[in-house]
Amino acid sequence: MDMTRETVAGIIGAVVAVLLQVVLAxxxxxxxxxxxxxxxxCVVRAVATPAAAGALVPFFCGLLFDLMGGGPVGAMAFVLVLVTFLASRLYLMLNNDTLFIPVAILLLSIVLAELLYSMIVVACGVGAPFGEAFLYRTLPCMLYDCVIGLLMYPIAIRTMVDRPLGQPGTPVLR
Structure with a gap:
């Protein structure tokens, strides 16, 4: 395993995200x-570092979420692996060096992840119809996650992405 800046920042970020989920959420x-x-x-990481996103971090983070929560075990792990793969590939195809594309992919991916997870939970028998689950839980959580993702994205770009000297945002040594 090649220990690049993206890998180390990805692992540290995953640990921080899990700790925030347990303590602060x-x-x-x-x-x-x-x-x-x-x-x-996980979605921010997939958009910020699409070539190095991989499936291990989303899988283990999703599995930890499933083990901590009350949903079916493996549901969030499956959803995160699927959505982060789609987000990273979509970003690689549509990237045009503007801010609109990563933000649009970020928001659409978070919405898709929450929708897929709620459909799986309802299908596994949570006891509420999909309309109620969507209106009272999924929609507010989706909006909450979008705001958090928008706050995380600039931090992820600054800490995870390796840039050669001379690129914008990189200090030049003199």
Whole structure:
């Protein structure tokens, strides 16, 4: 395994996202909406470093989320692997060096992840119809995660991406 800056930052970011999910997310809950730092981080990482995104970090982060939460085990792991793969490939195809493309892919991927997860949870028998689950839990969580993702993206670009000297945002040594 090649220990590049992207790899080390990705592992540290995953640990921080899991810790934020355990410690901070319950304190930030509004009614039924709880922020999902793990989903936001995995999607942000897939968009910020699409070539090095991989499936291991989303799988293990999703599995930890499943083991900590009350949903079916493996559901979030499956959703995160699928959505981060799609997000990274879509970014590689559509990247045009503007801010609109990564933000649009980031927001669409978070929405897709929350929708897929809620469909899996409802299909596994949560006891609520999909309309109620979507309106009272999925939609508020989706909006919460989008805001967190938008806050994480500039930090991820600054810390995870290797840039050669002379690129914007890189200090030049004199």
């Amino acid at each position: 319950p304190a930030l809950s509004l009614f039924e909406a709880v922020p999902n730092f793990i989903v936001a981080y």
